[in-house]
Amino acid sequence: MLIYLMLLALLSCKYTNDTQFGKQYNAIRMEYGSPVIHDYMRLRIADTDFENWRAPQTMHDTISIGFHAGKGFYIHHDSILQEDDIFRKRINDSTFVFIAILTHGNLKKHQFTNIYYDTVDERSLKLTAKEYLNNNSDYKNYYNSERQNLTIEEADSILTEWGTGRCL
Numbered sequence: 001m002l003i004y005l006m007l008l009a010l011l012s013c014k015y016t017n018d019t020q021f022g023k024q025y026n027a028i029r030m031e032y033g034s035p036v037i038h039d040y041m042r043l044r045i046a047d048t049d050f051e052n053w054r055a056p057q058t059m060h061d062t063i064s065i066g067f068h069a070g071k072g073f074y075i076h077h078d079s080i081l082q083e084d085d086i087f088r089k090r091i092n093d094s095t096f097v098f099i100a101i102l103t104h105g106n107l108k109k110h111q112f113t114n115i116y117y118d119t120v121d122e123r124s125l126k127l128t129a130k131e132y133l134n135n136n137s138d139y140k141n142y143y144n145s146e147r148q149n150l151t152i153e154e155a156d157s158i159l160t161e162w163g164t165g166r167c168l
Contacts, residue, residue, distance in 0.1 A: 019046055021073060021080055022053070032110040033152070034103040035085040035166040038068045049075055064090060066162025069098070082113075089162045095121045099155050101166070115155050118147040 018024050022043060026036040037053050045052040052072045059067050066089040073083040085101045102114040150158075159165045 030167050034083045037071055066159060066164040087159055095119055112152050115150045116147055117150055
């Protein structure tokens with residue numbers, strides 16, 4: 001029993017500890033404009049090449065304002081190559097709108113290479129590959145994509161309207 005509790009404590013630390021490019025790196029992110037890792041986010045995956053931080057599932061299921069759902073970033077030789085961020089807001093029982101922000105950069109050079117707004121219907125995530133690939137008319141309402149490219153200023157404006165932001 002003691003070994004089980006020690007193992008459980010060790011594993012839970014993996015998901016709560018900070019890393020070199022985790023929350024302690026937020027001040028640098030703010031300097032080059034990449035979204036910060038918000039306090040409510042937890043580390044899910046960490047190795048020498050990649051990290052993934054996510055909001056708790058209860059936020060996805062219950063919150064009605066916008067929130068930072070996840071951040072993934074790729075590491076190369078003690079620097080960040082790119083950061084991928086998703087902000088979400090639930091609009092009904094099955095559908096989210098989201099903003100995706102891809103940032104390449106560091107303090108010397110950075111750019112927002114891809115920013116877009118889109119929707120996702122959670123029911124479409126449960127389709128089999130055959131149903132998805134056949135684009136069966138029974139499921140056509142799942143595919144109503146509203147993907148729209150945005151500038152960083154447009155993304156910031158929407159995030160503010162949702163009650164969140166890159167640095168909040």
